[in-house]
Amino acid sequence: MTSSVLPTYNRAPLHFVKGEGAWLIEEDGRRFLDLGSGIAVNALGHANPELVQVLTEQAGKLWHVSNLYEIPQQEALATALTDNTFADRVFFTNSGTEACELAVKMARKYWYEKGQPEKVEIITFSGSFHGRSSAAIAAAGSEKMVKGFGPVLGGFQHVDWGDHDGFHAAINENTAAILIEPVQGEGGIRPLPDQCLQGLRKLCDEKGILLILDEVQCGVGRTGKLFAHEWADVTPDIMMVAKGIGGGFPLGAVLATEEASSGMVVGTHGSTYGGNPLGCAVGKAVIDRIADEGFLDTVRARAGLLRQRLEGLVASHPDVFEGVRGLGLMLGLRCRIAPADVVKAGYDAEVITVPAADNVLRLLPPLNITEDEIAEAITRLDRAATALESR
Numbered sequence: 479m480t481s482s483v484l485p486t487y488n489r490a491p492l493h494f495v496k497g498e499g500a501w502l503i504e505e506d507g508r509r510f511l512d513l514g515s516g517i518a519v520n521a522l523g524h525a526n527p528e529l530v531q532v533l534t535e536q537a538g539k540l541w542h543v544s545n546l547y548e549i550p551q552q553e554a555l556a557t558a559l560t561d562n563t564f565a566d567r568v569f570f571t572n573s574g575t576e577a578c579e580l581a582v583k584m585a586r587k588y589w590y591e592k593g594q595p596e597k598v599e600i601i602t603f604s605g606s607f608h609g610r611s612s613a614a615i616a617a618a619g620s621e622k623m624v625k626g627f628g629p630v631l632g633g634f635q636h637v638d639w640g641d642h643d644g645f646h647a648a649i650n651e652n653t654a655a656i657l658i659e660p661v662q663g664e665g666g667i668r669p670l671p672d673q674c675l676q677g678l679r680k681l682c683d684e685k686g687i688l689l690i691l692d693e694v695q696c697g698v699g700r701t702g703k704l705f706a707h708e709w710a711d712v713t714p715d716i717m718m719v720a721k722g723i724g725g726g727f728p729l730g731a732v733l734a735t736e737e738a739s740s741g742m743v744v745g746t747h748g749s750t751y752g753g754n755p756l757g758c759a760v761g762k763a764v765i766d767r768i769a770d771e772g773f774l775d776t777v778r779a780r781a782g783l784l785r786q787r788l789e790g791l792v793a794s795h796p797d798v799f800e801g802v803r804g805l806g807l808m809l810g811l812r813c814r815i816a817p818a819d820v821v822k823a824g825y826d827a828e829v830i831t832v833p834a835a836d837n838v839l840r841l842l843p844p845l846n847i848t849e850d851e852i853a854e855a856i857t858r859l860d861r862a863a864t865a866l867e868s869r
């Protein structure tokens with residue numbers, strides 16, 4: 479049967495009908511261990527009872543009101559975010575892409591209001607991913623993403639990942655901001671070393687430009703800190719968040735300092751659904767849980783265990799895997815064969831992983847994965863790798 483759905487995804491023939499924590503249940507009853515979490519979305523696992531309760535309670539009261547009115551759930555989540563981060567202001571979106579759009583607008587508007595409208599250029603790393611809107615594909619800039627979608631939105635410059643001299647050389651009097659992922663996700667789980675992030679912060683301060691961090695994939699506890707930049711002990715001016723913050727409910731946000739957000743006054747931006755009571759009620763429960771230091775301690779401990787076990791897996795299957803990289807529970811297995819083949823073998827072994835660029839297999843389990851589930855994950859990945867070796 480041909481599908482009526484626009485065929486922009488190469489979908490696996492799996493029909494999941496239920497989720498329970500780190501598990502996805504196929505309609506034929508098979509239980510898959512989910513090390514993808516919907517690409518870092520289900521941060522607290524599937525059908526988390528606490529989130530189900532918050533969602534259903536709110537659903538019984540009020541789903542949507544316009545942003546023409548005050549929304550207490552939105553205020554509460556914004557306060558939880560500003561209490562726990564560098565930020566003074568928050569705007570809620572429905573996705574990471576929309577967060578990217580606003581981050582770009584905010585940076586440009588900042589300079590416009592400062593009387594420097596020529597400062598519109600944003601420098602990004604090649605190999606980055608910021609979403610699929612016209613601004614987000616221009617920000618990433620890869621041929622694969624922009625081809626056929628011209629004219630490409632102007633004002634973006636790209637430098638090679640980790641190329642500091644490239645950043646220095648690219649900055650000019652029209653530069654508004656630097657936009658980077660502290661840990662590249664789609665690009666192949668590449669954490670930017672702490673000293674690089676510190677260097678970029680310093681560079682932005684010296685040149686008087688804004689630092690925008692895209693923490694859509696690496697934020698919300700994923701790396702073992704509430705936000706990944708905390709590892710480097712630096713703060714951005716603007717930050718994009720999405721995925722994990724809604725625990726599975728579509729929710730995103732832009733966080734910013736008072737100064738960086740100062741151009742965004744009444745009438746400059748909006749969203750019909752952004753910050754709706756349902757999403758914000760769930761998001762508040764997610765942040766309350768994940769911002770807790772005890773919770774993050776456990777994430778770090780589980781991450782250490784998973785990483786150690788993955789190193790063992792690599793050692794046992796040197797023809798399939800080359801090495802482990804990443805930060806916290808945002809881990810990548812560099813493969814010696816096509817990661818898509820490993821993902822497929824994983825399906826046969828009933829374990830879900832996600833491919834990324836640079837020959838990397840992504841592992842983004844729920845942050846509350848248990849030690850037993852980690853052991854089971856390794857057993858299943860081992861089974862998949864063994865099957866690949868005997869092809």
Ligand SMILES: Cc1ncc(COP(=O)(O)O)c(C=O)c1O
Nearest residue numbers: 573574575607608609663694695
């Ligand atoms: C780092 C990063 N930024 C932005 C996005 C876009 O987010 P969304 O798909 O919610 O629009 C993604 C999605 O994968 C991402 O990984």
